[in-house]
C-alpha cells in the first residue's frame with residue numbers, strides 16, 4: 302500500500318474498500334442511562350451537550366432521496382430505500398456542522414495531497430439525482446450554506462429511464478410481482494424468481510443482471526401502471542443547472558446506472574464516457590469524481606481500475622463505508638448515517654467508521 306500516498310494506483314484494486322468491507326465490528330450497544338438522560342434534558346435543536354473530538358480525515362456522507370413525509374410524491378410513497386426525511390437530514394447536518402468543518406468534495410483531494418487533514422472535515426454527496434434533492438434537500442443545504450455533490454445518470458436526467466429499484470417497488474406494491482417474476486423468467490431463466498413481492502425485490506438486487514432488470518421493470522410498469530417518465534423521479538437538466546447555480550457540484554454516476562462489473566468491458570467504459578460527454582455537452586460543469594453505481598467493492602473490476610489509470614485526473618468513489626485519511630485516488634470512501642438522529646447513535650456510527658478504516662489500513 303506504499304504507493305497510496307501519492308495517489309498512484311494501488312495493487313489489487315479496490316484493495317482498501319474491500320478491506321473496509323471485511324472488517325467486523327462489535328454490535329452497537331443501546332444508549333446508556335447517561336446518554337438517555339442527556340438526550341432528555343437537551344432537545345435536538347439545543348447546543349450540543351458534549352462536543353466530540355474526531356480523528357482527522359475526510360468524512361464523506363452519502364444520501365439518496367430526501368423526502369417531506371407530509372407531502373410525498375407518488376413514487377416516494379412506494380420507494381423508501383435509503384431515504385431520509387427532511388427533519389432527519391437537518392439533524393444530521395447540524396451534528397456534522399457542530400463537530401467537523403464542511404468542505405466541497407472537490408476540495409478533498411488537495412487537502413489530502415498536502416497532508417493538511419489535521420482535523421475532521423466532511424462533505425455531503427447524493428447519488429442517482431432524485432428530484433427531491435432540489436425540492437426538499439436544497440432549501441436545507443442553502444440554509445447551512447453547504448456545497449454538496451450530486452452523482453447523476455444521463456439516462457435518468459433525460460427522463461429516458463427511471464432507476465429500476467423505484468419502478469420495481471411500485472410494481473410490486475401494486476400487486477404485480479407475479480407478472481414481473483414471469484418476465485424475469487423469460488429474460489433470465491437461470492434464477493428461481495419468486496412471485497412473493499418482498500422476496501422478489503431482494504432477489505432482483507442479489508441476482509442483478511444488467512439491462513434485463515431495467516428492461517423487465519420498464520415493460521411491466523408500462524403495461525400495468527403507466528409511463529415511468531411521468532413519475533418525475535429524477536432531476537432533469539434544467540433542475541441540475543439550478544442546483545449548480547446554487548453551488549452544488551455535479552458528478553458522473555454512469556449513463557444508466559448498470560453495475561459496472563456486470564457489463565462487458567467496452568459497455569462499462571462507454572457508460573462512463575457517454576455520461577461525461579452528456580454532462581459536458583449540456584453545459585454542466587462536471588466534477589472530477591466518478592461515483593460507481595451501488596458502490597461496493599464487488600461492483601467494479603480491473604477493467605474500471607485500468608480505465609482510472611488511463612484517466613489520472615478522475616477520482617473513483619465508493620459508497621460502502623470508510624473514512625478518507627490519506628489520498629487514494631481510485632478509492633474514495635463514503636458512508637451513510639442511516640436515519641439516525643440521536644447524538645449517541647451518530648457519534649457511534651462515526652466512531653465505527655474511523656475504527657473500521659483504521660483496522661482495514
Ligand SMILES: [Zn+2]
Nearest residue numbers: 428429594595
Ligand atoms: Zn446510485
